[in-house]
Amino acid sequence: MVLALLKYGLSRRYPVREEIPRTPDLKKHYDVVIIGGGGHGVSLAYYLATKHGITDIAILEKGYLGGGNTARNTTVIRSNYITSQSIKFYAASMRLYENLANELDYNLMYSRRGQLTLSHSDGVSRALRLRADSGTFLGERNEILDRQQIKELVPSLNLDIEGRPILKGLWHPDAATARHDAVAWGYAIRACDRGVELHQKTQVTGLTLDKNKVTEVQTNRGNVSAGAVVQCVAGHSSVVAGMVGLRLPIRSFPLQAMVTHPVKPFLDPMVSSTALHCYISQSARGELVIGGGSDPYELYNTRSTLDMKESLAASALEMFPFIGDLKILRQWAGITDMTPDYSPVMGRSPLANYWLDAGWGTWGFKSTPASGIYLAQAIAEDRVPEMIRPFRLDRFETFDLVNEMGATAASH
Known part of the structure; x- marks a missing residue:
């Protein structure tokens, strides 16, 4: 990272390179389609590519890269929660953040x-x-x-x-802070370096179902099919889930x-x-x-x-x-x-090939690395890792809640 900054500072050309590729044409099919080009979406794509060799991925972002909640948070990274499930998860995310700038070779202004x-x-x-x-x-x-x-x-x-x-x-x-935009940019650049496609200004308008499976993702730029579809859309989680008939316990x-x-x-x-x-x-x-x-x-x-x-x-x-x-x-x-218990919804949905990354409330940014790495493992192996199993959707039916209502930085 230091050498890259030095080269950039001494270069006669600015920018030295166009780091985020221009939006390509949509293909007809992808192995994985990720709805949402914020921190969680690009983190997931990066770890799918680097940890599991899955690079035939399209990230669909209705606006611009990291322009939703990623651009609107206050950059806090912490793990001082109440339940053991949350503490372990957010502590893992903090550890990933500590070396993330070096891993991505991108200055995240981590402090x-x-x-x-x-x-x-x-x-x-x-x-x-x-x-x-x-x-x-x-x-x-x-x-x-x-x-x-x-x-x-x-x-x-x-x-x-x-x-x-x-x-x-x-x-x-x-506890720490990091530059929120840089986290999204760093993940997106390195994911695209490995063949992932980032489609900005590409809004999902509908999802086609055949029995228990999403067969097509409809967008304002055309329709695509996918082996797996993941939604990472923060505050609009209920809206997108509603396109496949899912009612999430989210307000x-x-x-x-x-x-x-x-x-x-x-x-x-x-x-x-x-x-x-x-x-x-x-x-x-x-x-x-x-x-x-x-x-x-x-x-x-x-x-x-x-x-x-x-x-x-x-x-x-x-x-x-x-x-x-x-x-x-x-x-x-x-x-x-x-969500009612102030904890996220991660992992499988009731549909065969539809995955959820939702319900983060005010804690999405601090979870960015861990959400990406564990959900990538779940999708690649078709098996939910133990780390995120407590955040499954059906916990609200079994009342096996992960109550973090008292762990907010400011009361909600």
């Missing part, structure tokens, strides 16, 4: 920052202790900090918020965030408070990235609202009162696909 989750009540302190102990038991680094330790870690944080003083904090030192809500104009670095860890419905971090460019809980109503729209802007600003000021003069640079929203 280990640590995450501090604040408690303002005894009840929340007990819940954070449970999360710390659960992670520690499985080999993940988590610890509970007292007020003095919090002050030493984040000197600029206001501990004495009126009516909600900070009592404890859950410190997760291995979609907008999730908003915003950034301020850049200032000099003062905040290295990511700080979140479920009581204030707010989390805040500082980007590599110096912007303060501020996010919170989902909107309280279902909507397939990425518009932003003044109500959420005021709420996020008020909560951020409670934690860091001195930022009051900063101007908001931009505000945006993604669409979260929430």
Whole structure:
């Protein structure tokens, strides 16, 4: 990666090469068709090609590469969850992220920052202790900090918020951030290097069924058949699944965030408070990235609202009162696909050749490498790996849930 950057910097030609191929014509048939060209779709294609030698793949993206939720998240990578199933899965994803830039030979701006989750009540302190102990038991680094330790870690944080003083904090030192766009670009470039086709501005308009199998994928650029079809469409999971008659236990809500104009670095860890419905971090460019809980109503729209802007600003000021003069640079929203137990749906669908990657809610970005590598294994071997078996669709029928409702960075 270092040599590539040096060559690029010294080159007389910019860009040095067209890294993402132009959209080719659609073929009549592919071994695998992936619906959705976000982080999960291109990650899956990359691991199918590199780990299993399956390269006859078409990624169908209705907009542009990584232009959906991948471009609209706040880049947090962590594994401080509650259940053993989730902790193991997200810890595996964190490990993959650590070496991903070298593997892809692409600068992902990966930065280990640590995450501090604040408690303002005894009840929340007990819940954070449970999360710390659960992670520690499985080999993940988590610890509970007292007020003095919090002050030493984040000197600029206001501990004495009126009516909600900070009592404890859950410190997760291995939490990190990475450039969200770069993750999608890196995976897509390396997948296409191996023969995968990326079809941008190619919208799926329908799916043809014959008995228990998807026989054709209909698009605005023509129809294709496939040996296997996978949907990785985040907030529109229910809509696409509905094309094959599947009703998923998913409800979609907008999730908003915003950034301020850049200032000099003062905040290295990511700080979140479920009581204030707010989390805040500082980007590599110096912007303060501020996010919170989902909107309280279902909507397939990425518009932003003044109500959420005021709420996020008020909560951020409670934690860091001195930022009051900063101007908001931009505000945006993604669409979260929430399941009843706040865990994803991965693996087989009731159809013979149709696979699901859905229900990630606010946790899609941090799961990008692990979702790709394990779902690729499932498709290639026609056998669901143990790591993702707890996230099967039929758990909602058997009530074998993976409840992660209390593990959000900001309460939803």
